[in-house]
Amino acid sequence: QQQVKQSPQSLIVQKGGISIINCAYENTAFDYFPWYQQFPGKGPALLIAIRPDVSEKKEGRFTISFNKSAKQFSLHIMDSQPGDSATYFCAASRAGSQGNLIFGKGTKLSVKP
Amino acid sequence: EPEVTQTPSHQVTQMGQEVILRCVPISNHLYFYWYRQILGQKVEFLVSFYNNEISEKSEIFDDQFSVERPDGSNFTLKIRSTKLEDSAMYFCATKDRVGTGELFFGEGSRLTVL
Structure with missing residues (x-):
């Protein structure tokens, strides 16, 4: 019940295309859902986050869609660029425990020029 | 841009040796965390630390692990007697508020534990 399931494991997208990464969770106590971006040799960096009281959040080319009833959330990267090539992790945490993040297994995104 | 600084960047040790990993948090941050990432796997929570005590820890964080903030700046993770399976990337993370x-x-x- 503590798991966050992420798919796909890897993704190849052409420049300008849309990248979509999906995550699912089971624990209804989760109330914070961030996405992290990690480049090789670097630590994860917060990209965008959402709370379950909204169904969508957009920041620039990055959008989180959240479906509370289905317990799923996804990251959409519009107009994907080669510089977006990285590993993306979804995560979740419980109220009052938002530093204790449960991470998905990650999606390695490659954007081809 | 403020950043969390970790040392060393890479340490190689023999199994059974003690290791101390150090972290300098962002200056106004009060909440500190250690995570680890075994090569090719997901990032896993180890422990959270606030007000000089552990607030939460995972099953991974057993008696071989300890954390402290000895001088009010560095935040350290100690592994008392390393095992092969402790080989991983260890990330320090901090934030300014709950x-x-x-x-x-x-x-x-x-x-890297040999």
């Missing part, structure tokens, strides 16, 4: 404050990660310390 709630939805952003968690900032350092670049990690790679530990």
